[in-house]
Amino acid sequence: MDTGRVMETVILAVVIAVVVLGVLGGLVVGSRRKKSLPPPPPAAPDITAPPAEPHVGDEAETPRDEPRRTIEEVDLPGGSAPPVVEELPPTEIEVPEPTAGRLVRLRTRLSRSQNALGKGLLTLLSREHLDDDTWEEIEDILLTADVGVAPTQELVDGLRERVKVLGTRTPDELRGLLRAELLKLVGTEVDRTVRTEPEERKPGIVMVVGVNGTGKTTTTGKLARVLVADGRSVVLGAADTFRAAAADQLQTWGERVGAHTVRGPEGGDPASVAFDAVKEGKEMGVDVVLIDTAGRLHTKTGLMDELGKVKRVVEKHAPLDEVLLVLDATTGQNGLVQARVFAEVVDITGIVLTKLDGTAKGGIVVAVQRELGVPVKLIGLGEGADDLAPFEPEAFVDALIGD
Template identity: 80%
Template sequence: MDILILAVVIALVAVGAISGLVVSSRKKKQLPPPAPPSTPTITAPPAEPQVGEDAVETAEEPRRTIEEVGLPEAEAPAAAPVVVEPEVPAAPEIEVPEPTAGRLVRLRARLARSQNSLGKGLLTLLSREHLDEDTWEEIEETLLIADVGVVPTQELVERLRERVKVLGTRTPADLRALLKEELLTLVGTDLDRVVKTESGEDTPGVIMVVGVNGTGKTTTTGKLARVLVADGRSVVLGAADTFRAAAADQLQTWGERVGARTVRGPEGGDPASIAYDAVKEGIAEGADVVLIDTAGRLHTKTGLMDELGKVKRVVEKHGPLDEILLVLDATTGQNGLTQARVFAEVVDITGIVLTKLDGTAKGGIVVAVQRELGVPVKLVGLGEGADDLAPFEPEAFVDALIGD
């Protein structure tokens, strides 16, 4: 019994010791320091309105008159939005082309620079003391190189031979006069070189310009408008070359510079329709001349014939065509004659415009193309300037060939 009591006492002591160790270990664990005390903020409840005897008396304030009361300033009206008008491009200044009378004489120096080799070469050969067969062959070769053509060259050499024999002693002045006379005969002084701009009916004169692209056809059409305006005629332009990019824009620019209106259509449109509309507008405006620029494609002769033939037929519904001018590049020489033949088969060419005549020593092409087509050279281009297209004057041309 005593032993049992002793065992119970020991067990209780052991449990107490273990409990003390656990408590002591918990006491030793570091706790975070407490936050410093702060002054508590006391939020007063909202004051209740006081009524009756508890109401606070309202403080008396001095009353203000209406003049003393400042009224709020009226807000400034919102600024109206600024409308920016699109800039209207200024109308191009109308130019006054220089008169065409004597224009080739004024441009003679340009022509002489390129053609002197022909005239000087012939005069030098003819001035030899003895004109043997070798000399005459050289004269013939000089003419052929200048693109005069075989038949005209043979005719000129034969006449020179006969006249030199009759002349006998030859002074430089005699030779110059002789050569000038024979060249004038070859070029032709009795041909009608006037560009026809008057219709026999109550309609404008109608001029159709044809030629291969690259010969300066559209530019020549624009320059021709300047020639006509300089001579006092009003002009309407028809941009019927619808297959070359920007051809219509180019022609319209030329027209705007002299106050001539351009009738145009969509790119790739029907050339005959545009040509018809141009003549119709020319009639409505009472214009003197309608200039029609046509396409110059030479892919197939059949296609060219169909297209130009259609343009011609459609235009003639208003009235007859007064001129069909063929534009040729003088620098192409005899190759230009091949082009001339094709166009002559398609339409009835009435006159020739030779461009770039100042850039070649082959002035004999004037003779050759006239012989080939049987129509006169009416206009020549002697530079890139706007007024460098001149009416062809045989005397001024031959003077430039021979030189001073």
């Protein structure tokens, strides 16, 4: 073979080898570039940064099968024990004093306010000569004490007749004479029992009515104490929904003696509250349900509608056993005007005279009984919780004329 052809063959082989090596080198470099770089080393945790929020799609941590510890087994920071919750002591229930003889106990308070009436009458009757002027003075004292015109004339006529027959008059005879005539005027044969125990059913239902400001709600609370003191269980119905805080006031009275109070929303329907009170009283098996009613006198028609509705709704359960009218003794003859209005609205069965210790006009007892034809059954003689007493004619008259 000639030398030139050999050289060409060698050169061609070298070129082919170089090309093949170039191609293989490019493939190796490309494959190295496609390989992922190793992850950087983890950074130190930032203890001030908040924990990362989980993202959508993150898997929840596999729950660990470890027993759950109770709150008592977990120590609070600092190793302190869990706080001990102290139970509040129950409301202490008061035990009202017995009502028997309560008016006798309050006699001194009554006699202080009524002393002028008894002393004035005894002084005039002790005069040696009782002329017409003296009898007119006696009439003036009685009228000033709000006895009323007709009862005053009746009392004076009776005294004149007895004095004429008696002749000589010692102080003891005059006191006995005046006591007898006053007792006749006040009335001793009338049943003054607050009817709360009907024979055929329970509970007895008592509705308390009266103008706001006479002590109506307070009297209802004090009456609950009187009943509890006599061994009866009581439910109170706060049907005076129009006067702010009336229900709170009544509930406070009830809690003091352990009586349950039924109430409704402020400004709600009084008849609905009264209905619920009687219903709950029957379910609880209590002896008496006392219903405190609204006492607004803006218009007689509105008052008549409200009280009439309360009465009708309550009597769907049972008839009312007692409707007590609360009067402020210090209002005198104005109280009689209020009494007439309420007597036209509902059938009053008894009267409660409050603040009798704050007036010298004890004759209102006689006047209001004559006006309404119903007896005074309870009298209020102070601000104390147990200063409401059953009315006893003998104790009352004895307080009027003194010892």
